[in-house]
Amino acid sequence: MQNKWGIKKIAETLGFKLKKQGNMYDCKETLRHVMMALDGELTQAEEKAFLVHINQCSPCLEKYEIEKSFKKFLTEKLCRHHVPPQLIEQIKSRISGIAGS
Ligand SMILES: [Zn+2]
Structure with a gap:
């Protein structure tokens, strides 16, 4: 019996099982x-x-x-508005000041 299990049969069975488990839980x-996936925080299996x-x-x-387009929108907006070049320079000089002392 087991020898008759081809990939197609296994896929069908898995698909069937996914549905039988109940979509609500899935x-x-x-x-x-969703948010974790967007932040890249899921394991490979997840x-x-x-x-x-x-x-x-x-x-x-x-x-x-x-969520993806909303996050993209936010990221683009935040990048453009919240980090002016002067601030980056300021931070950089502070960091090198700390590193130098
Ligand atoms: Zn769903």
Whole structure:
């Protein structure tokens, strides 16, 4: 019997299992992981499970895309407005002042 298990059969079974486990739990977990995924804080295994889920679940994919563009927007805005070149120079000279003494 076991010899008849091809990749297709295994994939089908895994897909079936994912659905049978209940989307509620998966979605909850996935949404919990969205921010972590964006911050690169997921382990490889978690990231893989996360990506598998958002590829199958459009509400979660949507949430991820929204958070991703929101984060990108914030990052770009913060970079542009909050670090003027003078401040960077000031910090640099302070650091080298500390390092030199
Ligand atoms: Zn989901």
